[in-house]
Amino acid sequence: MAMACPNCGEVAVDGAQWCEACGADLDGTAETALSTASSSPCISCAAPSTDIAADGYCGHCGAKQPDPRDHLEVDLGWLVMVTDRGKRHHQNEDFGAVVAVDGNSALVVCDGVSSTDNPEQASAVATEAAIAVLEQALRGSDADLQQADLQQAMSAAIGAAQEAALTVPTKPGGKGSPSCTFVASVARASDDGITATIGWLGDSRAYWIDEAGQATQLTSDHSWANEQVRAGAMTSEQAAADRRAHTITRWLGDDADGLEAELVDSQFGNGWLLLCTDGLWNYAPDDASMTTQIAAHRGDTLLTTAQNLVNFALESGGHDNTTVAIADHTLVAETPVAETPVAEPAVPVPASTPTSTDEAVVTSENETEPVDEKRDLS
Amino acid sequence: MTDFRADVFQNEYLPDGGDVVDAVVTVTASGGDGTVAAAAAGQERVEVIVIDCSGSMNEDGGAKIRAARQATMTAIDTLSDGTLFAVVAGVDGAYALYPQQAGSVERASAQTKAQAKEVVSQVRAKGGTAIGTWLLAAGGIFNSVPNSINHCILLTDGKNQSESDRALNTAISQCVGLFQCDARGLGTDWNIDELRRISTALLGTVDIIPSPDQMEAEFRALTEAAMGKEVGDVALRLWTPQGSNLEFVKQVAPNIDDLTPKGVPVKALTNDYPLGAWSGDESRDYHVRIRIPVGSVGEERLGARVMLVIDGVEQPSALVRAIWTDDEVLSTRINREVAHYTGQAELADVIADGLAARQAGDGDTATMKLGRAVQLAHEAGNGDTVKLLEKVVDVEDPATGTVRLKRQVEDADAMALDVRSTRTVRVNKQ
Numbered sequence: 130m131a132m133a134c135p136n137c138g139e140v141a142v143d144g145a146q147w148c149e150a151c152g153a154d155l156d157g158t159a160e161t162a163l164s165t166a167s168s169s170p171c172i173s174c175a176a177p178s179t180d181i182a183a184d185g186y187c188g189h190c191g192a193k194q195p196d197p198r199d200h201l202e203v204d205l206g207w208l209v210m211v212t213d214r215g216k217r218h219h220q221n222e223d224f225g226a227v228v229a230v231d232g233n234s235a236l237v238v239c240d241g242v243s244s245t246d247n248p249e250q251a252s253a254v255a256t257e258a259a260i261a262v263l264e265q266a267l268r269g270s271d272a273d274l275q276q277a278d279l280q281q282a283m284s285a286a287i288g289a290a291q292e293a294a295l296t297v298p299t300k301p302g303g304k305g306s307p308s309c310t311f312v313a314s315v316a317r318a319s320d321d322g323i324t325a326t327i328g329w330l331g332d333s334r335a336y337w338i339d340e341a342g343q344a345t346q347l348t349s350d351h352s353w354a355n356e357q358v359r360a361g362a363m364t365s366e367q368a369a370a371d372r373r374a375h376t377i378t379r380w381l382g383d384d385a386d387g388l389e390a391e392l393v394d395s396q397f398g399n400g401w402l403l404l405c406t407d408g409l410w411n412y413a414p415d416d417a418s419m420t421t422q423i424a425a426h427r428g429d430t431l432l433t434t435a436q437n438l439v440n441f442a443l444e445s446g447g448h449d450n451t452t453v454a455i456a457d458h459t460l461v462a463e464t465p466v467a468e469t470p471v472a473e474p475a476v477p478v479p480a481s482t483p484t485s486t487d488e489a490v491v492t493s494e495n496e497t498e499p500v501d502e503k504r505d506l507s
Numbered sequence: 508m509t510d511f512r513a514d515v516f517q518n519e520y521l522p523d524g525g526d527v528v529d530a531v532v533t534v535t536a537s538g539g540d541g542t543v544a545a546a547a548a549g550q551e552r553v554e555v556i557v558i559d560c561s562g563s564m565n566e567d568g569g570a571k572i573r574a575a576r577q578a579t580m581t582a583i584d585t586l587s588d589g590t591l592f593a594v595v596a597g598v599d600g601a602y603a604l605y606p607q608q609a610g611s612v613e614r615a616s617a618q619t620k621a622q623a624k625e626v627v628s629q630v631r632a633k634g635g636t637a638i639g640t641w642l643l644a645a646g647g648i649f650n651s652v653p654n655s656i657n658h659c660i661l662l663t664d665g666k667n668q669s670e671s672d673r674a675l676n677t678a679i680s681q682c683v684g685l686f687q688c689d690a691r692g693l694g695t696d697w698n699i700d701e702l703r704r705i706s707t708a709l710l711g712t713v714d715i716i717p718s719p720d721q722m723e724a725e726f727r728a729l730t731e732a733a734m735g736k737e738v739g740d741v742a743l744r745l746w747t748p749q750g751s752n753l754e755f756v757k758q759v760a761p762n763i764d765d766l767t768p769k770g771v772p773v774k775a776l777t778n779d780y781p782l783g784a785w786s787g788d789e790s791r792d793y794h795v796r797i798r799i800p801v802g803s804v805g806e807e808r809l810g811a812r813v814m815l816v817i818d819g820v821e822q823p824s825a826l827v828r829a830i831w832t833d834d835e836v837l838s839t840r841i842n843r844e845v846a847h848y849t850g851q852a853e854l855a856d857v858i859a860d861g862l863a864a865r866q867a868g869d870g871d872t873a874t875m876k877l878g879r880a881v882q883l884a885h886e887a888g889n890g891d892t893v894k895l896l897e898k899v900v901d902v903e904d905p906a907t908g909t910v911r912l913k914r915q916v917e918d919a920d921a922m923a924l925d926v927r928s929t930r931t932v933r934v935n936k937q
Binding site: 173174182184186187188189190191192193219301302 | 802808809
């Protein structure tokens with residue numbers, strides 16, 4: 130399993146319980162707060178790293194040290210993850226992880242809810258917990274993983290993520306229980322194509338990108354705007370223009386009781402699974418525009434493609450934390466390990482009907498700051 | 508178990524080139540039972556009552572000394588059993604009333620309280636006023652008990668006539684950090700500045716007791732408050748960055764008290780400001796202003812790290828931050844708490860200036876200053892302060908601060924306005 134250490138950003142090796150670079154606990158069950166301890170001297174006054182407090186401020190000049198989580202990358206060739214703080218938020222509350230086992234993949238992306246306490250911890254521990262469960266599922270079964278097994282693994286992963294999120298402390302007199310969105314994919318590759326299960330809560334999304342480059346949203350946002358559209362109360366344009374548009378209606382965290390994750394099963398030919406937070410899809414809200422942006426930002430490698438997509442979000446305003454995780458199953462197929470020829474292009478079979486509009490929506494100058502908020506449950 | 512918490516209220520955004528960081532720190536103690544003696548294990552509570560027995564206490568046909576006796580007996584009755592206590596008579600020197608031996612204490616019980624009250628009931632007024640000697644006598648008593656929560660009630664009806672001002676100052680400085688002192692002036696013949704110096708240095712309060720019949724209630728309230736103190740030693744610890752200047756740290760609620768000169772360096776870039784004893788259920792506000800080296804736009808620096816030191820143990824901190832931005836919407840946002848207490852500090856200042864001008868016969872300045880005071884107090888909702896001001900000026904329009912000085916003002920009213928001018932109201936929590 131490959132995962133960035135939430136403490137220092139170092140990519141940890143398979144099954145590591147501790148980060149070899151900084152010693153941070155990686156098993157996702159620890160209640161320790163994620164610190165931004167650094168081993169570098171102060172960026173402002175060059176005071177030694179020992180003078181820098183656990184919260185990232187220099188004990189000499191007070192300068193805030195860059196947070197390793199501001200920008201993290203994981204590169205496993207055919208699986209990548211890139212996350213960035215963006216330009217407006219003071220910290221990166223997104224987190225992501227990827228795991229590859231014998232050509233099978235799992236991706237997890239979480240987006241901390243800014244209107245709660247310690248959301249950056251919630252997203253990190255939830256991600257860690259979920260990816261660990263998914264990895265175990267992929268690794269543990271030597272034979273065929275059926276769709277039902279993937280479903281079971283996904284449910285278990287979401288359960289573990291929820292439990293992990295509960296371990297994050299609130300702040301005295303704070304804003305509310307640490308919470309985050311969740312989206313994950315677990316996919317098995319076979320001669321017949323890809324069998325996948327997607328699970329999510331909130332407005333982080335999963336897409337299937339087929340070999341022709343067509344993006345299809347597999348998830349359906351648990352957001353105020355989308356609920357209005359689903360209920361037929363508003364058009365997507367009307368809903369998107371409302372200031373409550375981004376308010377999410379499901380999440381992980383202490384007050385998420387009764388908020389069920391949604392799962393979809395899919396079979397594909399060959400292509401990519403792409404997970405992202407709203408930091409990206411805000412600038413490419415529908416399938417057409419996502420298709421266009423992915424085509425426009427293809428790089429030489431999967432990592433550069435993911436980097437380009439994140440940069441696209443930054444150049445479009447960088448209003449929110451942005452995370453992209455991709456599993457390109459076509460790359461596995463090309464490696465000598467997988468001898469199976471590329472399957473015939475097939476039409477992806479999303480479980481939910483993706484909404485589509487005609488043209489790419491470009492962010493306007495007057496766009497309101499996206500703030501992650503939860504629906505008030507009370 | 509009393510828990511302490513510090514919360515910071517500020518606008519952390521500074522404009523390009525900005526170097527002044529303002530923050531209000533609310534320190535809250537909670538979880539104590541708030542009323543009964545519940546001092547930390549191993550900590551004694553010591554109460555010393557100093558009553559003025561100078562000759563002037565015989566005025567008004569002996570009403571003052573009779574009231575002082577009664578008030579002191581009530582205070583003794585209010586002591587929680589187990590409290591260590593002593594009663595001192597203050598004249599040209601200080602005399603132990605109870606227990607008889609100077610520099611000692613007795614443990615409160617039904618029996619010792621009765622003995623003490625018997626002694627107090629017979630005390631006579633005769634002699635001068637040397638408040639410094641009273642403080643030193645109290646200090647000697649507190650020094651006889653190690654590691655204790657120390658509180659003193661000091662009553663005088665006159666000025667410090669029997670010793671030099673320097674002697675008083677020396678005595679005050681010797682008592683700093685040893686005990687907390689609430690000073691009360693009976694009638695109008697005492698000197699506000701003298702008692703304020705004592706209460707400020709010794710982390711207590713100062714107030715006027717206009718007439719003898721109000722003394723008993725006041726002594727009871729003071730003693731009850733003292734019995735409610737559960738944590739004897741609290742300090743505000745401030746770390747400020749290299750190259751910065753802590754312009755001030757002031758208590759701003761429940762009353763204004765400049766702590767800046769009381770800072771004690773504890774380690775590099777770090778000073779402690781003593782906050783005295785706390786009950787298990789109270790909250791106070793502090794205004795901190797720091798001038799820090801200018802950072803570039805987009806940079807974030809710590810303006811201060813705010814810690815609490817509870818009985819010598821440092822607690823986790825709250826942060827005063829500075830983030831430079833070119834977004835004027837952010838940098839011009841005014842923090843409600845900071846604005847409120849800036850106004851409250853101005854209110855205290857204009858009252859002091861207005862009363863001084865009035866005293867000096869400068870009616871125009873007095874009218875202007877006190878008018879501004881009425882306006883500020885009205886805006887901030889200081890109803891009590893408005894009432895005090897109305898005893899000194901006739902208010903025509905509180906919104907604009909249009910006032911006229913009253914021709915006839917009772918001395919007690921002017922003094923009450925003076926001593927209570929530093930009392931503040933808190934920000935309305937929305």
